Amino acid sequence: MDIAVVRDLLDKQLVDREGEALGRVDGIIMAYSADAPPRITHFELGAQTLARRLPRPFRGALSALARRLTPRGDDPYRIEVGRIVQLGRTIKIDIDGTRSAARKTELWIRDHVIAHIPGS
Amino acid sequence: MRNINVELLLDREVKDASGRRAGRIEEVRARKEGDEIIVEAYHLGPEALLERLAAPVFRLSLFRALGLHKHAHGRRVRWDQLDLSDPERPVLRCTVDELQKLVR
């Protein structure tokens, strides 16, 4: 199957096994060596990856901001392309989203901000 | 073996050994084989960008009437023709003239 990596993979919506939103493909990792065809190995998600994609004047400041705001350790977060179940307008990944580190920011905001507001 | 971020390759200028410009990287073509996605070629130049961003514009009869579509051009670089050992400065392993033209 032919794939246009930028058109068909980059920036697409990712969903987990249950069809719940995981995030979008913020970056794509390619393993490169001089003498064999390069391989696309991982999707990358996270604020750091997004900050790096901006034009130079914004890059540094936003990347520092992202470092301060996001939970430590899992940014950026990588998903192996071997876990792709289905390619299309959304890309389905065979992982359990509730425990995935891709949800870390979402869960952090839920537990530290939203949960403190009554009626949430 | 090293890891390269594909999204950061976009818009990078590719030159050949003599310093001649071949165009900017706009698209990466690959094929999926089982669990693997194997890169086959890089597409350079405005044609490749249009292919990615504004394909429908080509269908607009106005665009065609103005003859603008003839000016867009692009080149296809096979995976083995591109040296990415410095991803900031992609260099061709051949000359610009040896590259295949993207035709619509």
Place this chain on the structure above:
Amino acid sequence: MKKVLEITLGIVTSIGGFLEVGSLATSVQAGAAFGFQLIWAIVLGTICLIFLVEMSGRLAAVSKQTLAGAMRDRFGYPFFLIPLVAMSALGLLVLASELGGLSLALQLLTGISFPWWAPLGAFAAWLLLWKGTFGIIEKGASLLGLITLVFVYAAFRMHPAWSLVASGIRPSMPKHESMHYWFIAVSIMGASIAPYLLYFYSAGAVEDKWNETDVAVNRVSATLGMSFGGLLSIAVLIVAALVFVPRGIRIERFDQIALMLTPVMGRAGFVVFACALGIACFGAMLEIALSVAYMAAQGFGWKWSEDARPRDAARFSLVYTATLVGGCLIVVIGVDPLAITLLSMALTAALLPVAIVPFLILMNDAHFVGQHRNGWFSNTVVCAIVGLAFVLAVVSIPLELLGS
């Protein structure tokens, strides 16, 4: 039968949700300063809105994608940030002016001049978003919004010379104060086209799980609903012209607008006006706060749904909360609400190409909408009106700012 019901409901929602502080304030200003001469701006803006709303519904029905999501898909993340930032900043400004309108309405109704109306109003809106569902917000706000039909009643009661009204539909050059004339024309177009509405509409269509069978229903209800909405704006302009022109009153403050229905309806007119203003502004606040949240969540791939509990869509809920707080701060700082309304409407017009051009490209892309692509007619109409609004905005905003 079910289709008829759907269409009716769609039309009712568009009518009830059409008027908000922007279209109200710009129409009143136009009527008071230039009589019926600027009706053409409402007509052009509404025509453009009809096409755009129909398109965003069609995009959602065919591709199952929201407008914001499709933009990030097609144009990539760095480009997507431009409309995101522009629309969010604009959203805050417009939200602030809606909040200003709501505060005024509450002040008129209670007689209490109270600096805390804005935070209270913002809190009420937040509470509804926090606890309510999309259905309640969309249908409830627009059913209540039908009270704005009172302007149509008033316009008929004042017996305007309909031939003069009709002659206002034809664009004409200003006879006096040309700078102000073009500025108001631009603000009217910005207020009518209101791009945040498109993000709201497409998110709603995806939330309601539209599919290709809804394309026809969407076309009819968007066309009729928005046309009737435009007639409402025209009615406001007519009433304003007949009330304020013969008295020589220029609208410089919101308070003056509150008098527009009393000559026809007496005390009831005053109360009805305050209610209509309050409801219209409140409904628009909900829409704007949600639109900003939809845009961010869909663009970044977060979970979003107004029907989910806030804890199940944490970042989405955080964004609309922050938007309401931000809009509220602008009001509390104490900028003149009418000035900020007019300026934000004119800025909307100036920023239209940023929101609309990528949208048009999407709507011509078979990859997204398949055989339901735009025809040359809708492309031309939208390009022409957006282009006109943009050019007028770029020329008239600096002039208006220099002049005042």
Place this chain on the structure above:
Amino acid sequence: MLTRWRVSCAALMLSFVGCGGKSAAERVAEHERARVSWEQTARFVGAEWVARAIPDAFVARTLARAHEELQSEAEALRKDELSEQQRALLRDSLGAARALGDSLARAVGASDRRAAAQLVDNSPRANADSLLRRAALR
């Protein structure tokens, strides 16, 4: 190429600034229009109050607003470079407008509808005919 751009930009800016400068007659008309607008707002509010169409609090606030606006208009007039004769004329009419608003406010404060009605009747009406014609409504 670049210079040509600069020249045309400069020309554009100049034409903007040129539009900003208004003739004395235009400025007089503008002062006049602002005065009429707030004088008539006060009168309108007064008439509607007499007809019991609007609540007291709203009337008081709008009259106070009219007072403020007429005040700042007087301020603007003082700074404007006009002939002494023009200025005096405008100043007098501004004063009369402010006096009308203030007396209306007093009448409203005392809940004296008859006095308010009298003030409204005796104050100058806007020239509806010419205003309507100017806006092409007649």
